[in-house]
Amino acid sequence: MAxxxxxALGETWLSCQVCKGDMFRERSVLLNSTGMEFMKLAWADESATGLICWTCGYVHLFVNKNIKLYRADK
Incomplete structure (x- = not known):
């Protein structure tokens, strides 16, 4: 399990939009477009950082590459 x-984004610590939790599970998410799928080039689409709230499961997506992740002790 992750x-x-x-x-954090700069000096701002992120919290869940739904439950205000501050721990997440991270995964890369592909932002597929219909045209790229049609041409079988989905692998070339842009990706985002997906932060899944550890408490409620809400998925937050960030395309900003300046997001910093820090290991949290649960």
């Missing part, structure tokens, strides 16, 4: 992380 380890929990905390995330």
């Amino acid at each position: 380890k929990p992380v905390r995330a």
Whole structure:
């Protein structure tokens, strides 16, 4: 199972939009487009950082590469 992380964007620590939790599970998410799928080039689409709230499961997507992840002790 994935380890929990905390995330910050600059000096701002992120919290869940739904439950205000501050621990997440991180995964890369492909932002597929219909045209690229049709041409079988989905692998070339842009990706985002997905932060899944450890408490409620809400998925937050970030395309900003400046997001920093820090290991959290659960």
